[in-house]
Amino acid sequence: MTRIVLAVAVLVVIAILPALLGGDPTSQNLSAARAPxxxxxxxxxxxxEILIAEAVIAVGGTPRAISIDGQDFAVVLRDALSDDPAxxxxxxxxxxxxxxxxxxxxxxxxxxxxxMRHLLGTDGLGRDQLTRLLHGLRMTASFAGMVTLLVxxxxxxxxxxxxxxxxWLDEVVMRSLEAVYAFPVFLIVVLGTLYxxxxxxxxxxxxxxxxxxxxxxxxxxxxxRVRVEEYVRAARALGLSTTQLAWRHLFPAILxxxxxxxxxxxxxxxxxxxxxxxxxxxxxxxxxxxGLFLAEASAQMEARPLPLLVATGFLVLLVLIVLILxxxxxQGRPERML
Amino acid sequence: MMLxxxxxxxxxxxxPGNPLATTFxxxxxxxxAAAQVGLDRPILVQYTDWLRHLARGELGESMVFxxxxxxxxxFDAAAITLQIAVPALLLAAxxxxxxxxLAAAASGRARRWAGGLAVLGIAIPVFVTAPFLAxxxxxxxxxxxVAGYAPGDPTYLLMPILAxxxxxxxxxxxxSTQALEEVLSHPSIRTARAKGLGRLHTVTGHxxxxxxxxxxxxxxxxxxxxxxxxxxxxxVFDIPGLGRVFLDAMTGRDYAVIAGTTLVTSATVILxxxxxxxxxxxxxxxxxxxxxxx
Numbered sequence: 001m002t003r004i005v006l007a008v009a010v011l012v013v014i015a016i017l018p019a020l021l022g023g024d025p026t027s028q029n030l031s032a033a034r035a036p037x038x039x040x041x042x043x044x045x046x047x048x049e050i051l052i053a054e055a056v057i058a059v060g061g062t063p064r065a066i067s068i069d070g071q072d073f074a075v076v077l078r079d080a081l082s083d084d085p086a087x088x089x090x091x092x093x094x095x096x097x098x099x100x101x102x103x104x105x106x107x108x109x110x111x112x113x114x115x116m117r118h119l120l121g122t123d124g125l126g127r128d129q130l131t132r133l134l135h136g137l138r139m140t141a142s143f144a145g146m147v148t149l150l151v152x153x154x155x156x157x158x159x160x161x162x163x164x165x166x167x168w169l170d171e172v173v174m175r176s177l178e179a180v181y182a183f184p185v186f187l188i189v190v191l192g193t194l195y196x197x198x199x200x201x202x203x204x205x206x207x208x209x210x211x212x213x214x215x216x217x218x219x220x221x222x223x224x225r226v227r228v229e230e231y232v233r234a235a236r237a238l239g240l241s242t243t244q245l246a247w248r249h250l251f252p253a254i255l256x257x258x259x260x261x262x263x264x265x266x267x268x269x270x271x272x273x274x275x276x277x278x279x280x281x282x283x284x285x286x287x288x289x290x291g292l293f294l295a296e297a298s299a300q301m302e303a304r305p306l307p308l309l310v311a312t313g314f315l316v317l318l319v320l321i322v323l324i325l326x327x328x329x330x331q332g333r334p335e336r337m338l
Numbered sequence: 339m340m341l342x343x344x345x346x347x348x349x350x351x352x353x354p355g356n357p358l359a360t361t362f363x364x365x366x367x368x369x370x371a372a373a374q375v376g377l378d379r380p381i382l383v384q385y386t387d388w389l390r391h392l393a394r395g396e397l398g399e400s401m402v403f404x405x406x407x408x409x410x411x412x413f414d415a416a417a418i419t420l421q422i423a424v425p426a427l428l429l430a431a432x433x434x435x436x437x438x439x440l441a442a443a444a445s446g447r448a449r450r451w452a453g454g455l456a457v458l459g460i461a462i463p464v465f466v467t468a469p470f471l472a473x474x475x476x477x478x479x480x481x482x483x484v485a486g487y488a489p490g491d492p493t494y495l496l497m498p499i500l501a502x503x504x505x506x507x508x509x510x511x512x513x514s515t516q517a518l519e520e521v522l523s524h525p526s527i528r529t530a531r532a533k534g535l536g537r538l539h540t541v542t543g544h545x546x547x548x549x550x551x552x553x554x555x556x557x558x559x560x561x562x563x564x565x566x567x568x569x570x571x572x573x574v575f576d577i578p579g580l581g582r583v584f585l586d587a588m589t590g591r592d593y594a595v596i597a598g599t600t601l602v603t604s605a606t607v608i609l610x611x612x613x614x615x616x617x618x619x620x621x622x623x624x625x626x627x628x629x630x631x632x
Contacts, residue, residue, distance in 0.1 A: 178558075178611065181558055181559065181562055181607055181611070182604035182607050182608050183600070183604065184562075184566070184584065184599070184600060184603045185562070185566045186566070186569060186584065186585070186588065187600055190588050213559075214559060217555075221552075263457060264457060264460070264512060267458075267461035268460055268509075270461045271460055271461050271462075271463055271505065274463040274465070275567075275569075275570050278463065278465045278573075279569065279570065281588075291463065294463060294465070295465060298465055298466050298469050298470075299469075301469050301470065302473060302477070308466070312462065312466060315461060316458055316461075316462070319457060319458055319461040323454055
């Protein structure tokens, strides 16, 4: 029970964390997004001194003395630097922890120590990676959740329909669904997005379509097994109509099988989404999803492994949560004889 | 199969974008080029023309790489893809079935862990595991080449095969454990155990064969997943296979190549399904004409 509460809690955090952070993932100003105070890691005085000295040396100056007063710092130089605005601008951009660089009246340099904000660094456009990752996580979670709900609902209805209907209708439903298998997945998505546009709803619909045949087979198979049980035959003999039979006996019987299957659909939706994002066929910048983030981060695996590791960790966490939630509805499994 | 190819044929031509737009700048030039390739004709004429070609085993010419016959393009690429896909499928099958048998005989806790691991295996994308493999094996250990393809050199294929096989093994594992689980609740298993058969022997000797049918019905989806995965793997490892050809054709709107690759891939999936369906009675003679479950 605690596991379930924990899982739900993490999902809620995933949902509201980006809102707490503020900032719009599509804007280029994410670096200006508010970061919660608990994340800020101000460099210590000694660290700051080294950072400042490095920065000054990088622009050709020789620091003689560095004084730090709270957030503000001042550097006394051996030789005065030229009064060039490009110089301070360069220093401002060089290290996000040191900002507000300016030249003193007596030729020294002054500036301010910023709390460190970008825990995972920034992307090529200066957007905070952690913020993007959290937004992407929310996007992927809601997207894959949408796919799972669509697939499970439609799959259950179609599967029950196929299992209970006359043979010819069963054949029609199953064969037409199997035709979906024959289409290459990318073709479905590319053609679909050309007509429907690249929105969350459109992509969820398309991925759900791809997953539907499998889900229908699954529920149909389960329903067919239940259909021959004695209590179902008895109910039929008592004169229950087919829809009543489906609703009262077959649906409750297969209900407990659906959550674990849903967890697998969820995992597959995440996988397909990221494959599409990787090939630039699915979601596109400035939209951000876990898949897009992973695709970006995996390209810089050697230079910057941290974003990739954290993102993969989030992915694992998300899928594990869904797995745990999927296990909750499980009951009444057949006893193993082994 | 024909239906799939035909639907693709029509839909892709209706979709925005044009194969000639990138190579020919001016309006007049483009119209001229369109007339040469035959894109200015009514769609029905184009379609019947394509069907006529198809009946002779021809797939037409590429519209972006002028003069390249599509059939040669696809067959060359498919040969490369097969070199990766077939060993990957075999490897995945070995890993998954072996794992499933072991898991069935193992304790409940180990089974739950393995199941969770398999779902993660599905969700972690190939393009994360693939560069990771490339980094560890190719860059740090320097055992295998990092990426690329050289005809006749199998070392270039080993890593793509492994990267492709892992997620396939994960999904096949889930299907086969589920099937085994089902069979293991059958009374015949209790009888076998009562006769004094060991746990592992019960699974391999009795349950495995009975579980084969639901596993076999997964063959079609598995092949489809292989083709999907190979597109990504080929793109990661820079291999000129079928996936790359399809992807290039898709972005360049190379109608003839798209129709051709679609035809080939859907034929593969449908044939797999057919073979799987036909082999049910071999595994289980009861599966004659009755409406089967699963």
